[in-house]
Amino acid sequence: MAPLVSISGLKVAFNGTPVLHGIDLDIDKGEAVGLVGESGSGKSVTWLAALGLLPAKAKVAGSATLDGRELIGADGKVLDQVRGRRIAMIFQDPASALNPVLTIRRQLCESLALHRGLRGEAARIEALRLLDLVGIPDANRRLSAYPHEFSGGQVQRIMIAIALAGQPHLLIADEPTTALDATIQAQILDLLAAVRREFNMAMVLISHDLGVVAENCDRVCVMYAGRIVERAPATRLFDDPWHPYAQGLIGALPPLDGARRRLQAIPGTVPDPRALPSGCAFAPRCSFAGDGCHAGVPLLAPIVQDRAVACLRPQRLPVELAAE
């Protein structure tokens, strides 16, 4: 099956400083892929670049295709057909993404007119159905309300309703619940899962919360300093992380049950993109680093089917290989 979206060799530089160093990533129809990594690792920029949403000062190279059609460098008309329609995006800060002076109805109907050509009564009925779908109580009356009249969790639901207006095949959810409280976060993630089942929609879930990604995604990519350093099915990654950075991220998470243990903190800090270490960018923080690690940049290489890692000194074989 050809992937829905295929990104290869995607690079981005701001003012001459490279921040993405060649991303390769395929998204299949209907699947949920998680992107994790510390802030600044390039999770958002990857998708902003693919959708042509970066400011003009950004230099973008490489390829991102949707159903085989190139998006990088594509002209505005092509991208307008894609954005919101085939691929929708929701952001961390929902308040800034809604227009404060327009009613929810206006904003939903605009999106329905733009992406589906619905107008008048047809648009109104569809807007109502979408608000209902995302669980806004008393949807009929609430359509004429303004964004500030809703709570943070409700605003995020409305954002999801607007994103769904174009019946997208892929939803990019960039930290969709980071600003929300735990119980509200669980509600929103549940909603996204239900919507995905109903429409067989693919999703990229960008989050710094490993638990959120583990529970909601089929596959996970771990990013560090502008590269994917590990790619694996969600359950396998968390049971058996292989890249030292992925191991570190999981070890750093305080457990919620069982015995308390000292957290395995990753020493040091994320490198400045203007002063990346030579070779493996993780080397200064890596307890397994050897001479070779400083010499060349490790490339993301498959180890077993559907698992890949970018590390020059594999400490041990992954469980799957050792068994062979």
Place this chain on the structure above:
Amino acid sequence: MTTPLVEINQISRTYRMRTGLFGRTTSVHAVDGLSFSIVKGETLGIVGESGSGKSTTGRMVLGLEPPDAGTVRFDGAPIAAPGTAAWRAQRARMQMIFQDPLGALDRRLPVAEQIREPLDIHDIGTKDERDARVRELLLSVDLNDSHGRRYPGALSGGQRQRIVLARALATRPDFLVCDEPVSALDVSIQAQVVNLLVDLQARLGLTMLFISHDLRVIRQISSKVAVMYLGRIVEYGDADDLFAKPQHPYTQALVSASPAPGRRSIGRIVLTGDPPNPAARPSGCAFHPRCRHASARCAIEVPALAALDAQRQVACHLVTGSQSHTQDAA
């Protein structure tokens, strides 16, 4: 019994806010009749959703803001009136750390000078002693002189938070209030600061009030935990035990909403209804519009925080039965 260092008795705080076109004032019961004590050398974690009154509690405990009702006692004595000499003496023994280290630091001063500031203010030691103490403090938070010479802008978020911690420890306080100190940090950096706090707490015998919305971080650091919902404590107990066997329906939902890598949660409790609004607190048990066990009584009677056993206190009609307040403070 071990002696409490901090004792809070029935403190409340109400804010009045103007809302709407006609400037009608509404009352927000940010904190409503809160009581707890913290034993010397222990850490009490306060967890709860945004607006549940955690930070307001922290400010009242430090005497930065007076409670409208109730008392705060520190080491057996009431908190002195702000600005007085007695208050300054108390304040040197209690310090705080907030979420945003950059906001807490002066961008125009090298950080070592900022660590030194409390020593100058409280006139502690000679010049040489102060210099030595600053160096010692930097080392105690795993930094060195070269970090000390930098400005806040030249340090990472985790390093800045350690500078804030070093400054808070300068006067050798007995009590530390930490309000979301690691929430703005990335996971790997968060672990560095959490480990450091745990180590320092043990080494210096600090008593701490640790505020966070993150259950994992709270459990890692706290000996006791209080769960807040709309200005009240709904559950209190030993940290490990409370998260392993939550009794209040809200705590149960909170624990089950916290996803864990490596286990897909089956039968997660997903609440319905809106997040709590402090300006429109529901009658009776404030959680009742979202509670799957709510009965008619829950909408009328406020459940009192009552002992379930020697370790645990819960405010829920279902769990603790007949004990209740009939009057609704809201």
